[in-house]
Amino acid sequence: MQKNLVIVESPAKAKTIEKFLGADYKVLSSYGHIRDLKKKEFSIDTTNFAPQYEIPSEKTKLVNELKAEAKNAGTVWLASDEDREGEAISWHLYEVLGLKPEQTKRIVFHEITKPAILQAIEHPRDIDLNLVNAQQARRVLDRIVGFKLSPVLWKKVKPALSAGRVQSVAVRLIVEREREIQQFKSEESYRVVALFTPANSKDGTEIKAELNQRFKNKEEATRFLESCKSAAFTIRDIATRPQKRMPAAPFTTSTLQQEAAHKLGFTVAQTMMIAQRLYESGRITYMRTDSVNLSSLCINASTAVIKELMGERYVKSRQFHTKTKGAQEAHEAIRPTYMDQTEIEGTPQERRLYDLIWKRTVASQMADAEIEKTTATIQISGQDAAFVATGEVIKFDGFLKVYRESFDEDSENETAEGNLLPPMETGQQLERKEIQALQRFTQHPPRYN
Template sequence: MSKNLIVVESPAKAKTMSKYLGKEFVALASYGHVRDLVPKQGAIDTENAFAMKYALIEKNKKHVDAIEKAVKNAEALYLATDPDREGEAISWHLYEILKERGVLDSKPVHRVEFYEITKNAIQQAIREPRELSQNLINAQQARRALDYLVGFNLSPLLWKKVRRGLSAGRVQSPALRLIVEREEEIERFVPREYWTIESDLAARGKDFAARLTHFQGEKLEQFTIGEAGHADRVEAELNRAAQGRLKVATVEKKQRRRNPAPPFTTSTLQQEASRKLGFSAQRTMRTAQSLYEGVDIGGEVVGLISYMRTDSVNLANEAVIEIRDVIKDRFGVDNLPDEPQLYKSKSKNAQEAHEAIRPTSAARTPESIKKHLKPEQYKLYELIWKRTVACQMVPALLDTVSVDLEAGAGNVFRATGSHIVKPGFMAVYQEGTDEAPEDEDEKMLPPLEAGDTVDLKQIRKEQHFTEPPPRYTEASLVKALEAYGIGRPSTYATIIDTLEKRGYVTLDKRRFTPTDVGRVVNKFLSEHFHNYVDYEFTARMEDDLDAISRGEKEWRPLLKDFWVEFKGQVSEKETVERPGVEMLEENCPKCGKKLAKRLGRNGYFIGCTGYPDCDYTRNVDEAAGASNEPEILEGRMCPKCGSQLIVKRGRYGKFIGCSGYPKCRHMEPLEKPEDTGVQCPECKQATMLKRKSRYGKIFYSCARYPDCKYAVWNLPLAEPCPKCGWPILTIKTTKRRGTEKVCPQKECGFSEPHDEATPN
């Protein structure tokens, strides 16, 4: 018993810890959570002080057993799971399991926490252990209990009232509400016309433009010129008054400072990685986790960034000193402020004792370790490094000029220009925007003074229409969730992933659109459980959880207050009518009963209220009275049995099928499959076609099907596998690993990163 046991969450982190702690320690991984509420109703005894029934997570049993075995031979146990509420709970659950198994005896148990996986940080944490924090544990238990009580009571109600397989959540449902309400706002939006007037000018050999701000003494607002006729009259009057020349009335010169953005928090990292790198929140957090846990950079495993779940913008003093040295060496002393830049979090509950996300060593530049990193790791590390260094640089200085030019009495055009005098931090990094970025190029005006005249080349009128608010991107949704206090930044990736997996939203061109199912679920919850999808309620609950973690509130009274009202509301709503059904003033062409618009698994359809006696259905976009009778394809015969081919309609839309069904089950897609141009590697007689399964899933199969049944789920690439020589590779994208080239031969296992855009 000469070694200490230290337990972390992941094997990658355990490997890094072993390198730093030497022979005195054995490092093992719990592989995440080790215990959770039993997966059934009754896991929380609401009648007995909310006692919670936990069970070992089966897939992690072998890892817990290994930890138990190692504890028996250890002098002391160090619990080094992540430094947050969830990490505290994992340590506590592991402690409780080991205590129940009787292997701790009188052995010392220490809780250690660190915010970067570096040798100094870990050794200091070992020297300064603490006890498990019951406040943090209680806050996490309260969060888990709330999520369980909401999910296990609302989800079955959705199964009854909408359809099976749906779910509701304390944080997920308000996030869905945001997306649905934005879509409804877009649908209600009525575009409004307005016109602007600009002049193209020239002075001292330089062309520039100016916009009309005042006409006949009246200041122009957005809708002052609201239709084409008015714009024509204004244009004619300006041309008459100007007579080909404009006079400079005033010239105003200013110098403006632009300050750098603060270092990254979890939320701002997710937003910027989405804007600049196109990363999903899940991909950002997965990649950041790998950088935090440690990467082999030439024989040395190093944690490259500090802990990536944080809402603080603080930087450690020693980190700031190193960053300032890097700025002085790489960018010159002129770009180094006299004093370090200090930032304050906008979140009232930010853990200011924590740090922002930063490189563990600013001296470790992105280019110096690029060859050791995967492409996505390098991109994210470079983003974090640049933002961190830039936040400690001097502000950018810009000279701005504003010139008012007169075209006759009371008619004023304004021209503005700016140029960067000193780039400062902008030489390293500029923060992105959710929508179209502003033009950062320098826009210089010619040197002008009051009283000068300039040549008028032309006056232009331009028509515009107001636009609806944009749909949420991942970046803008994360920003909205944080602004409303919905959930915590560490949960945003999971929230977004759940909404997509449940089929509540779709992501098209990187923007969220609610599905029919998502709309119905949101409508049901908003009408019948408004309190629990209310943004303020969700934010208040997060504040209460934070108060529990600080020891300012008790967790059981909080659960009791919530449960009494919530339980009554769930019971009351058992009898409400099923949502998503709209009766139509139209009779079934088959049996004469009323038709209704209903929500099915794949969206809305129109069906007979006489179901199951009458099976009439049609798509929502089909004309009234459309028949269920199949369409005959003249001259097209089944290649299998020779019977007539017909167009049939199934639950996934129209397709070509054999009229001899069910004796002959031949089917073809209605649309001609897309040819990939990649030769089938098995028969080598035809190319691979892009097809859609009866369940709507894309796959790729040989054009000679059914004679050759070779098929793959991922896009084939005409490139042989460098490992086994199979004639093709495929392009596979997963949230965990990103986009890769992989060998379709399972026994081979070859894969490598693929950076190019994946074809459709």
């Protein structure tokens, strides 16, 4: 008689876990859900919304194998993922395999490492029926919406498409945005930019500046440019202020998808597929989470790595908290399981995604970047308007040594980051090198990425 049977969701995970548990444990996979709503029928009793499940024909052989193994096992450990879907898989296994409460234990872990698996075995729990009911409610809603909506898609778009509680809402958001774009009326304006050099400058250093107002039409812009031909330009005011920049929180599912799209050019499906492989091979923690929490183990390990690689000054431990209502704080953010593994073996895509996760996690435990921001106001003789030049100097790079968060490009709001200004003083005369008025049109709201 096999003492222990462990059932997980995926075969890749089964192999990794079996290595940690030893000879007394047999680890098998359910390959995801073992039963679902009937495919061809509505399968929901609308008087009480009770779902009607069936075991798909392709899962019959697997279910029979699992039943036979469970019958011969002293204890069955249900080790599907720790989200709603995973909880429902455990519940379906419990029901379909005819398990008894005294022989069944539910375990969850956030990472596939030996300590995490052994700790889960030491702290089993019961199946959480609230999570199971939440998953069933979502599945029932999917079917209620999708059963009526999908045939419309088959007629109007193409066969075999499905719609449900998520797709229909997403389509609505996209349609509403498209209507905003269609109704948008673009407005013209002129942005004035200038290049100056300090009077009597020997090294030819340039100061880039922008006028602090915009003109509505070409005539106004031309009049202003003409007036600049004979004007004198003087530095009226210089303001220098120190700033601190904090690192971003560690990754959640959605922020990982966004950054992987920006930095690596991955699609959402690609990112999740690669993250799943990294999780199942024990490289990162569970990749479906809305929490930015890090365990004290991870924070301590990050601190040690930062000290070793960059020195004491770069360390600043901090714990981020999730603002989202209903976020599952018991979970952790997406992070490497071993912080001292700066690189891993794997496919190029796996290595690049792992590198992104490692850098984001380490940066979150690093010191703030210290920046000195300088704003110079340049007076134009005979005018109320003034040019403004901004620049910043990084006094201490802090977390920027490892990681910079990416943003959607916006050419209108060019950052001053890295724009170095030459030494200047109030009252200093500047010579005009060139002044241009650039025609701009207001942009419609962007389509969603």
